[in-house]
Amino acid sequence: MGGRFGGGAPVPVPDRPAVDPVAQEIAQMGASVDSLRAAVRRSGSILPPVLTSQLRHLGDLMRDAVADIQIRGCSTEQRVLLNAMICDYVPTPLQSYLALPPAHHEEESSATFMFAEQLATLEQTLADLLNQIRIGAVEELSTHGRFLADKFSAQDVSLQLQQPVSERDPLRLEGQPWHH
Numbered sequence: 001m002g003g004r005f006g007g008g009a010p011v012p013v014p015d016r017p018a019v020d021p022v023a024q025e026i027a028q029m030g031a032s033v034d035s036l037r038a039a040v041r042r043s044g045s046i047l048p049p050v051l052t053s054q055l056r057h058l059g060d061l062m063r064d065a066v067a068d069i070q071i072r073g074c075s076t077e078q079r080v081l082l083n084a085m086i087c088d089y090v091p092t093p094l095q096s097y098l099a100l101p102p103a104h105h106e107e108e109s110s111a112t113f114m115f116a117e118q119l120a121t122l123e124q125t126l127a128d129l130l131n132q133i134r135i136g137a138v139e140e141l142s143t144h145g146r147f148l149a150d151k152f153s154a155q156d157v158s159l160q161l162q163q164p165v166s167e168r169d170p171l172r173l174e175g176q177p178w179h180h
Contacts, residue, residue, distance in 0.1 A: 025079065026070050032086045033062045039091070043098055048107040054119040055094070061126045062086055065133070074133045081129060085122060093118055 037059040044052055065082055068074075074082075097105075097115045104111040 022079070023070075025083070026066060029083055029086050030063075030066045030070075032083075033059060033066055036062070036086065036091055036094075039094065043094070046098060046102075046105055048105060048112050050107060050116055051097075051112060051119070054116060054123065055090070058090060058119060058123055058126065061123065061130065062090075065126060065130050068130065068133050072133060072136070074136065078129060078133060081125075085126060089122055090119075 037056070040047070040052065040055040040059060047055070062082070062085065066086075069079065069082070093115055097111060100111055103109070106112065
């Protein structure tokens with residue numbers, strides 16, 4: 001009765017699961033990629049087709065990179081680079097380009113050419129980053145394979161069945177003579 005009216009032991013509160021800051025960061029990167037992709041779609045009438053194509057492709061690569069690091073993981077440096085690309089290296093020049101007067105949005109303008117070069121550099125950097133992440137996964141798998149081969153190819157006496165010293169007749173009971 002005391003527990004119902006406040007006189008008993010306190011009711012235990014279940015612990016909240018620990019929040020993984022890396023998982024949160026990766027989730028935030030995914031949301032930022034989605035926001036960037038939406039901004040590119042909204043700007044489609046302003047951007048020349050060459051930039052729209054590059055930005056959409058870059059957005060797809062970023063989405064793939066975020067999915068890869070959710071599955072495979074990556075180093076802190078790789079995560080920081082990817083986050084900077086998603087949150088700064090692409091959106092900042094995009095905003096700057098969109099802020100230019102309409103005459104600079106022509107397909108042959110120097111501003112379009114300059115932005116296209118920057119996007120090509122970012123695309124190459126992102127492709128290299130994805131390759132590094134995937135190579136890291138391959139190396140990890142290879143290392144694990146070598147570990148298993150080393151671990152189980154050596155003859156471990158404790159894992160082997162012991163052979164009986166002499167052949168024993170399975171039909172004969174121990175200690176009893178054999179009768180036909």
